[in-house]
Amino acid sequence: MIELRRVALPAVVASELSRLTSRIPPGDNKTARRLWTSARGARRSIRAALASMASGRGYCMYCGDGLGSTVDHFEPVARAPHRAFDWLNHLLACEYCNSHHKRDRFPLDAAGRPLLIDPTAEDPLDHLFLVLSIGTYRALTDKGRATIEVCGLNRPLLERGRAAAVDQVAALVTHWWLGTPPVRRRAIWTLRDQPHADVLHAMLRQSQLPGAPRIFTDPALLDLLRNPDLRAELLA
Numbered sequence: 664m665i666e667l668r669r670v671a672l673p674a675v676v677a678s679e680l681s682r683l684t685s686r687i688p689p690g691d692n693k694t695a696r697r698l699w700t701s702a703r704g705a706r707r708s709i710r711a712a713l714a715s716m717a718s719g720r721g722y723c724m725y726c727g728d729g730l731g732s733t734v735d736h737f738e739p740v741a742r743a744p745h746r747a748f749d750w751l752n753h754l755l756a757c758e759y760c761n762s763h764h765k766r767d768r769f770p771l772d773a774a775g776r777p778l779l780i781d782p783t784a785e786d787p788l789d790h791l792f793l794v795l796s797i798g799t800y801r802a803l804t805d806k807g808r809a810t811i812e813v814c815g816l817n818r819p820l821l822e823r824g825r826a827a828a829v830d831q832v833a834a835l836v837t838h839w840w841l842g843t844p845p846v847r848r849r850a851i852w853t854l855r856d857q858p859h860a861d862v863l864h865a866m867l868r869q870s871q872l873p874g875a876p877r878i879f880t881d882p883a884l885l886d887l888l889r890n891p892d893l894r895a896e897l898l899a
Contacts, residue, residue: 664725664780664787664816665864667716672750676708680748687744695744705748709734713755716783718860721755724782725765725814728824728858729757737781739767754783764815778809791816793865795878798825828859832866836887851896867894 672680683702687695699706713734714721723729735756738746746752756765770778780787790807791800800816802808811817832854839850854863869878870888879885887893 664727664782664791664810664814665718665861666786666788667718667724667783669751669783670712670716672708672712676705676712677750679705679708680750683748684745687747690744692741692744695740695747699740699747702748706734709750709753710755712750713753717755719856719858722858722860723757723760724754725756725760726816726821727861728821729759731755732758733761735761735765737769737779738777739769741767742769751783754781760814765813768813770809770813772805778806779813780806780810787861788865788868793825793861793869795829795862795865795869796826798822798827798829798862825859825862828857828862829866831857832863833881833884836884836893839893840887840890854897863897867897 683698683705686698713724714731717724717731718727721731723731725735733756735754736743736747737752737754740747743752772778780790787807787810790802790804790810792803793800799822800807800811802811815821835850835854839847839854842850857863866879866888869875870885872878875885876882879888
């Protein structure tokens with residue numbers, strides 16, 4: 664997972680979502696689901712806005728691997744029908760994450776606060792640490808722990824994909840350093856477009872840690888990840 668900036672909806676779309684919300688009686692999740700299913704135009708608008716926020720070619724905001732093909736209600740409609748058309752409650756998800764993992768799960772802490780990371784409201788890397796060598800997430804907080812479990816972030820295919828992405832990022836960063844301006848532009852585009860954007864963000868973040876030389880055994884790669892020009896282009 665990576666931190667994402669939520670965009671503002673066009674006024675006409677925001678107005679339509681507000682109108683649809685007003686048609687949902689308090690606590691009526693059946694009506695909320697029926698309206699959500701029938702509101703094809705609103706769903707298309709939400710899907711397009713989410714795709715513009717997502718990494719790369721519109722990757723899932725949970726796993727970062729599959730293409731986001733569905734709109735997920737962060738707080739499920741079954742629990743909060745009044746949020747069915749709440750723009751702040753929508754995330755882009757792949758079918759696998761949405762249907763096989765998160766589904767209607769929404770754990771809360773003892774104070775009633777969500778225990779799932781909303782990547783549009785907080786930085787997931789404040790709650791998760793990615794072990795780059797094996798592509799596995801370790802929880803830094805209770806919220807990180809619940810998110811790993813509910814979203815299945817450590818399923819084997821994702822771990823293998825992240826571990827491979829570490830080598831891909833290292834190769835592209837080196838390519839950027841050695842290349843001409845056109846080659847550099849292509850390297851930046853490829854880094855931004857590839858799946859597992861969380862690997863790139865984790866590498867950039869971990870390169871700033873005091874123990875970075877123990878994480879990155881190649882000093883040349885570490886120097887590149889700390890390069891201010893590269894960081895400016897990738898973190899803009």
